[in-house]
Amino acid sequence: MKIAVLPGDGIGTEIVAEAVRVLNVLDLSFEMEEAKVGGAAYEAHGHPLPEATLKLAQASDAILFGAVGDWKYDKLDRPLRPEQAILGLRKHLGLFANFRPAICYEQLVGASSLKPELIAGLDILIIRELTGDIYFGQPRGRRIATDGHFPGAEEAFDTMRYSRPEIERIAHVAFQAARKRSRKVTSVDKANVLETFQFWKDVVTEVHKEYPDIELEHMYVDNAAMQLVKAPKKFDVLFTGNMFGDILSDEASMLTGSIGMLPSASLNAKGQGLYEPSHGSAPDIAGKGVANPLATILSAAMMLRFSLQQPEAADRIESAVKSVLAAGYRTPDIWSEGTHKVGTREMGDAVVAAI
């Protein structure tokens, strides 16, 4: 088994280093190989996703990813910007199924913007389609409009699209995930306005016939954005397209108050996966040793479970994280009066010790 380790930019290097230490202490047999990605790869090799990094990722069973991006790359041409690395990996590896749990940890209820009674015990699984929709749809570009409100004017455009097999495969992923949970799925669309999402709704309804044991609810994206604020615990598995999933999964993770704790997995049809924290590269705190490594450590646990067939090792990591939280260790992002403030490295030490 081989793991590609891609720390990336900003706090990426610090948090991935702790996850690697945790993996090493488990004493399992797999190989890890590191490569540059994002801004770091652009600096070193002139491209955010160099050929060698992509080859390594393709040849690995799993990718442990940190984060990419920094304001200083904002002026680069789009194909050279750090986030193209993550879009490129998703596309080239066909990582169509993104799992983003939004969990509110018992000890961190107070960190949420929401009132405790609305958020305590929250455990939503957001499943986002990750290789289709308007993210990759062709054609796209700039041109002179020939119709619309201002024919003759300069305009830019993108194409939203989903094909039947793309919707079918992510729907199966969602229904199967729901079987391991409370058997309730909310499919989020905008069928009242978009042809793409009327089709999405139709296909999801068809696939649902194969899952009579699962309750399916359809919800418009604007309503979902509201219901997440009003009564987040009403959701169990929420699944949607790439664009809506981008927005709703970030909204949901921020609701928990502890986005620094939330892992994610992006899988392809072969079970290869990319594992990364839900938060970003946080260039403002990079290099200061204060970033929370737990989302990345928990992403490593997801990796062991989903791509490396090591569920016991995954359990050991997750228990260790729970025990360091119970023992009061907190990085600044989740710190509150009466708990023990630690840095990135000390938090890694604590998890290693707990294992």
Add this chain to the structure above:
Amino acid sequence: MKIAVLPGDGIGTEIVAEAVRVLNVLDLSFEMEEAKVGGAAYEAHGHPLPEATLKLAQASDAILFGAVGDWKYDKLDRPLRPEQAILGLRKHLGLFANFRPAICYEQLVGASSLKPELIAGLDILIIRELTGDIYFGQPRGRRIATDGHFPGAEEAFDTMRYSRPEIERIAHVAFQAARKRSRKVTSVDKANVLETFQFWKDVVTEVHKEYPDIELEHMYVDNAAMQLVKAPKKFDVLFTGNMFGDILSDEASMLTGSIGMLPSASLNAKGQGLYEPSHGSAPDIAGKGVANPLATILSAAMMLRFSLQQPEAADRIESAVKSVLAAGYRTPDIWSEGTHKVGTREMGDAVVAAI
């Protein structure tokens, strides 16, 4: 001056009736004419936006709109569904500038999902572009894919597009609105992924040169969805495209905890406007006399200010609403222990009496 009164479906008729009573008591000189729209128009005339209703709207200075929609129309062909009426009015009247204030009323802080300190005093103005983007972009439809992940498969697609003049005019609206407030504008885009929104960002940056007194910030839509939860008071004027605006304005109104209080205005270049509550038709409580009419009454106030050049009359309505809240009147949606629960009609009576 002429007002088209379009109550629509669900609670629409009840809440618009109260707003009309409030307008009448002001004793101003304008004509009001009522017509059917949405499901009600479909039942009566076979179309959600009958020719006569559209003509009336076009011939009026302002439209007072209730709400449209009901689950029972879900099975109709899309062009016959109630929401096509609102999309049709926006399109035919060119109502490109949607104003949606997200305000947290002092007396209603407790009704929010958010902790009081995060939400007390909230006053965001969301400006949403309303006639462009993927809502109206052609081409759209179903077809057999010739490229993409599954060539040969059935697919559905939509086109996102914005032209330079469309972005320019809404940017001017946003910057000018900011001049009457705290001079800070957040433009929300997804320039890291979409050609349309890279163009949006470029054009907004150019228009901003004419407004050196206004501070402009660019933010990605996923981040905006998070920041609204984390620290909503950091926003003042937030402006964005049609699709992102749909999602973020609903998220923001729900944050206030009192969406039943929030009005909206949709204006065209001539100053004609459609005024409607931010909430929907709520078929579950329709006809029960419990719906909150205040969002519609406050929409009538916006109408007086923006389309009918009657700012003093608008002030009178807004003061009356504040005084009924201060006096403890509450419809069930905003009721809390110790306040006086009233129905739709009694709330209307209280506002009329306060005027």
